[in-house]
């Protein structure tokens with residue numbers, strides 16, 4: 001990323017991904033903070049997860065949260081990034097499943113209106129949605145989503161304590177595993 005993208009390529013403002021296809025500056029939706037080409041690739045990745053929903057459905061929430069965390073911008077609502085980071089924390093630190101994370105998001109959205117903003121980390125992404133999109137099989141896709149989400153959560157290391165505090169302040173007893181229902 002030290003060198004400018006080749007002519008005829010676009011650079012994603014969120015993840016830095018360089019992809020073929022120029023675009024007018026106006027085609028970057030500031031709320032999305034992604035190049036049109038990166039957003040399209042994300043659509044293909046989530047479409048693949050729906051096609052292979054039995055194998056990959058459980059990874060879908062991780063994909064959504066990793067992509068949102070990677071494309072955090074100042075223009076979007078604070079809840080978007082807060083939920084992405086909460087989702088990554090619950091999945092990767094606490095072992096919640098995708099549907100448990102979705103339940104947590106829903107419960108939080110219904111109870112709290114105000115969400116803090118988090119400053120973007122200075123470290124650049126080491127993996128992007130491109131790494132997932134270029135997987136050759138559902139198994140490889142699953143493995144790469146996990147690596148991608150972990151690398152993105154690691155990139156947000158400076159915010160880990162604040163995210164943990166936020167979750168502690170807004171407890172989710174009803175959706176935490178192992179208390180009201182057995183896992184799996």
Ligand SMILES: [Zn+2]
Pocket residue numbers: 012013014015016017034035038039071
């Ligand atoms: Zn991107």
